[in-house]
Amino acid sequence: MAIRRANSTQRGPQSEEITQDVVNRHNKPDAHGKHSHSIFHSHSHDEHDNGHDAGQIVQALQTAGDRGSRITLIGLFSNVALTGAKGFAGWYMHSASLLADAGHSMSDLLGDFVVLFCWKLSRKPPSARYPYGFAKFETLGTTTVSLLLIGGALGIGFHSYHLLVEALVTTVSTIPPGPLHDLLQQVTSAAHNVPAVGHSHGHTGILDPNAAWFAAVSVIAKEWLYRVTKKVADEEHSPVLYANAIHHRSDAYSSVVALFAIIGSWLFPALPLDPIGGDSSFLHCLLLSPGLIVSFVILKQGLDLFGGAFTELTDAGISANSQRKLVHALNPLLSSPSPPSTAFGNGFHDTTELLAIRHLRAKRAGSMMYVDLTADVPSNMSVLATSRLEVKISQTLKExxxxxxxxxxxxxxxxxxAPRS
Incomplete structure (x- = not known):
């Protein structure tokens, strides 16, 4: 069964032919045995569209059998455990750095929920309301996670910045008058004009160095989560899972900063890094600088993710290199010899000869890619032959x-x- 227009040699997007494999793909039952609507399912039910989509969302969140959902749930439960453990240990062992790290892990929970929701929804089949599918929900999830990363980087950066300023203030008071003293005094005076965001050192008590064990476990756990999540993201070509992997690594970075601060305070009691206080020195300033470096690294990762998601949301095309690879994949169809053609009485021939590929373009939507192209074919090619060639082109690119x-x-x-000039 195929719907085709009378002109067998040229078809545009407005009158695209629907071949039998497309019909079967849209009408086959989904993984749960339920019928997914295709464009051939013509009964009217517009008043139920919203309810149907809501049901799909609920069904998506109830099923967690795929690898993307499993690794996201593992990350979510890990963040719950790490947040509770680091929060309690930070309070009990008087570690302000560990408490701040627990707060960062708590923000990861929001990212996990966003990723799980968008990942599952993007895997649903097209509906009447979303005839092109839900793939862009994955792009939306990537955008959200990238903004969380950017916000976390700014938070870590501001916190480290104000700790560094306070260290410089105490350093100024310990060095003799001179050019360096005057320079540092000017820097600290200007720096105090920058407002602090959630900056506080009200947590008092003697730091227990055993808090470093909790930070170390967090580093190992989050780095492992980064690696396994990235592996699944690469295999599934999923930007939202990759964004979640980067989110895990950012938490590992923040745990490294907490670990550094706790160990530094333990090794150098006169340089209290956790929290800041007491006498200090210029070495103190150097020990605080990794927090700023980490914030810049996380900020760059967040901006890179946001840039990629923005290009997808605005329907930017794929890279020139990827485009060339797609064209190259079709070269065997161009170079293969044409089979003997069967002439019909109306002058058309049953040949699948492909003369050239022109105007190939593609765009991404989440983990999906959509391709359209123009194929040069003999003007006497039959409708049946164009249908076969269309299927062959589609299968070649998808392989x-x-x-x-x-x-x-x-x-x-x-x-x-036609005679050639």
């Missing part, structure tokens, strides 16, 4: 790139018998 979800082909007729 070359797993993430390709849809291929749309526009055929351009070429008179192969």
């Amino acid at each position: 070359a790139r797993k993430e390709i979800s849809e291929v749309r082909v526009k055929f351009h007729p070429v008179d192969t018998h």
Whole structure:
């Protein structure tokens, strides 16, 4: 069964032909045995569209059998455990750095919920309300996680900045008058004009160095979560899972800063890094600088993720290198010899000869890719032959790139018998 227009040689996106494999793909039952609506399912139920989509969202969150959901849930439960453990240990062992690290792990919980929701929803089949699918929900999730990363980087940066300023203030009081003293005094005077965001050192008590064990466990756990989540993200070509992996690593970085501060305070009691207080020196300033470096690293990662998500939201095309690879994948169809053609009485031929590929373009939506192109074919090619060639082009591209979800082909007729100049 195929719906085709009378003109067999050229088709545009407005009158795209629907071949039998597309019909089967849209009408086959989903993983839960439920029928997914296709464009051939023509009964009217607009008044139920919102309820149908809401049901899909609930169903998506109830099923967690795929790898993306499993690794996200592992990360979520790990963040719950790490937040509780570091929060209690920070309070009991009088570690302000560990308490701050627990707060960062708590922010990761929000990222895990966002990732789980967007990942599951993006895997649902197209609906009447979303006929092109839910893939861009994955892009939306990537955008949200990137903003969380940027916010976390700014928070760590401001906190480290104000700790560094306070260390410089005490350093100024310990060095003799001179050019360096005057320079540092000017710097600290200007720095105090920058407002502090949630900056407080009200937690008092003697620091227990055993708090470092909790920070060390957090570093190991979050680095492991980063690696396994990134592995799944690479295999699934999922930007939102990759963003969550980066979020795990940012938490590992913040735990490194906490570990550094706790050990530094233990090794150098006169340089209380956790929290800041008492006498200090210029070495104190050097010990605080890793927090600023980490904040810049996390900020760059967040901005990179946001930039990638922004290009997807604005329908930017794929890179020139990826485009060339797609064209190269179709070269065997161009170079293969044409099979013997069968002539019909109306002058058309049953040949699947592909003369050239022109105007190939593609865009990403989450882990999916959508491709459209123009194919030059003989002007006397039959409707059946163009249908076969369309299927062959689609299969070739999907075999070359797993993430390709849809291929749309526009055929351009070429008179192969015209005299060449």
